[in-house]
Amino acid sequence: MSSKLFLGHRLRRLRRDHELSQTDMAQTLAISPSYLNHLERNQRPVTAALLLKLAELYEVDVRTFAANGGARTGPDALAEIFSDALLSDLGVPRYELAELANNAPAIADAIARLYGALKEAARNPEIASAGDARALVTPENWVRDYIQQHRNYYPALEEAAETLGGALSDPLSMAEPMRRRLKEAWGISARVVPQDELGNVSQQYDQDRRLFLMSSQLRPENRTFALAYQLALVEFAAVLERLVAEAAPPDEGVRQLLHMSLANYAAGAIMMPYGRFLASAEQYRFSIDRLCGEYGANVEQVAHRLTTLNRPGARGVPFFMLRVDPAGNISKRYAGENFPFSRFGGTCPRWNLHAAFQANGQVVTQLIETPDGQRFFTVARTIERPIKSDLSGGLLAIGLGCDIRHAHRLHCAEGYDLERAPVTPVGPACAICPRIDCGYRATPPAGRMLAIDRTRKTISPFPFVAG
Known part of the structure; x- marks a missing residue:
């Protein structure tokens, strides 16, 4: 060194x-x-x-x-x-x-x-x-950058959520203890109502009537999360306001989105209190399905929570996570350590995140290697959207990964020969990817001279001069 x-x-x-x-x-x-x-x-x-x-x-x-x-x-x-x-x-x-x-x-x-x-x-x-x-x-980019700057970890929220979540912990379901807490501590009644009563809203708090309404079409885990979200808004109001003020968002729209994002973070921390969740994750070797069962959460909630385990002295595996739709639009992007893909573009087509859509409900694993030689163990699987509706669209896919040096700690890597298993070369956006012989290349690399010979065709549609 x-x-x-x-x-x-x-x-x-x-x-x-x-x-x-x-x-x-x-x-x-x-x-x-x-x-x-x-x-x-x-x-x-x-x-x-x-x-x-x-x-x-x-x-x-x-x-x-x-x-x-x-x-x-x-x-x-x-x-x-x-x-x-x-x-x-x-x-x-x-x-x-x-x-x-x-x-x-x-x-x-x-x-x-x-x-x-x-x-x-x-x-x-x-x-x-x-x-x-x-x-x-754009608000989403501003908030995403701010969250990544803090490595998706907020000690003040973790401490408050761990205390509250521990007090509300129930082996059957946290939904009922949270509903009682809202009513007894804050005078807020929670009800499930038909979607028609809410229009295009899945959950809503009526402050005048002290009434929290949730759509009947929300899936059970998302109802639990909705209760945790509303609880976070009232229990941690001062902490949330302080964090948002310190962030100094550029306008009210960004301010509201950041406030919502931090409340979502707190909701996950209430449902899955840090110390107990980390211990469970280590015990189950970071098995998402077992963690879902243990905490009454869904795949996306657990995957997101896994990216937040960055407490000094008690860190989990530093995962990165993406959520994409079938068209390739990225709607979530978090990383506990580093993120091997393009910031402004999409994902590399050689990463099998999109293959999850052809293997609905199955876990798709892959070893990938970036151009600088770093290797990552990745997992992809489809998830359902939070609300059951003909208007809510189809499936989404979650991609989760970590540096290969952590893969031995993962349940889904059992049986892998991490030294000899096939490794897929991937890269960032095609415009900056240095890989020459890639048949998936969609655009020529910027600043590189093309090496096209009209008398022959190469596997890559845009061969270029190295160096």
């Missing part, structure tokens, strides 16, 4: 994520506050010994921390942006993109936000013509 690792911004972000002062962190690391200050300002390199101490005390993955520190906009995301036809002629080398992502992460984030706004302007020219550039920052 190099002794010249200047990781100041990553160290500072780690400290702030744990809400520590420089004095507090310096004390835990057994160094002086002035030395920590020099490290954060890149006036001193982070030594291998200190990096190992960070890994021990703060559950830092050394390779990830040294590579990109969990930055929101890493070199891969910047490479995707600079592969755009608008910028590709600049020929910005990857090492410069890596330097930008590592040494000026806020500027990298700003570039990503501007690029996202540019893409949105192309899709919605009427919004672009209104003159307010902030309207082009």
Whole structure:
């Protein structure tokens, strides 16, 4: 490992994520506050010994921390942006993109936000013509980036939810204890009503009547989640408001979406309290089906919860997760550590996430390898939408994965010879994927010279010159 690792911004972000002062962190690391200050300002390199101490005390993955520190906009995301036809002629080398992502992460984030706004302007020219550039920052992207910045982990919500969820735990179902809690502590009555009474709404709180209504078409696990969501809104109102205020969303729409997302997070934490859920996950070797049965949750709820197990000193397997529809639209994207796919585009067609739609109800596993040599064990399966309705569309698919070094801990990897099993090469968006001989390539790579010979045809529709 190099002794010249200047990781100041990553160290500072780690400290702030744990809400520590420089004095507090310096004390835990057994160094002086002035030395920590020099490290954060890149006036001193982070030594291998200190990096190992960070890994021990703060559950830092050394390779990830040294590579990109969990930055929101890493070199891969910047490479995707600079592969755009608008910028590709600049020929910005990857090492410069890596330097930008590592040494000026806020500027990298700003570039990503501007690029996202540019893409949105192309899709919605009427919004672009209104003159307010902030309207082009889509709420879902803003919230998704904010959540990923915090590695999908919120200690204040976890602590509050663990206390409440533990008090409400019931081996039969948490739905009834939560319904009673709403009524006895908050004077809120919960009822299930026909969908016709709610129109296009699946759940609704009537504050004037202190009445929480849920559609009769919600599946049982989603009714339980709905109760947990409403409970989170009232029980954790102060915590949620503080977190949203600290995030400083750009407008009211983003503010509401972030508030809802954090309440969803809290609902999952109430249903699946951290300590008990992690212990169950370890006991069942992260078997989603067994965890669903244990906690009365569905596949999506459990999969999402697995991406949030990032408590220092008590981490689970650092999973990444996607949710897609049959058309390939990504509606959820979370990662407990790093995420091997494109930030702005879709998924690689060689990843068998979409094969789950042809194997409804079955678990589809796959070993994949990214162009930089990292290997991941992945699981894909279909799920039903939360509400039974002719208007709600068909199935969705969930993709869950982790670095191969964690695969031995997974129930679904039993029987795999992780050293000899077939590995599928995958990549990011085709425009930035460096793989040459790929028959799935949909577009030529930006900035690369095509190597087409009219006298022969290659397996890849867009062969190009390497290097």
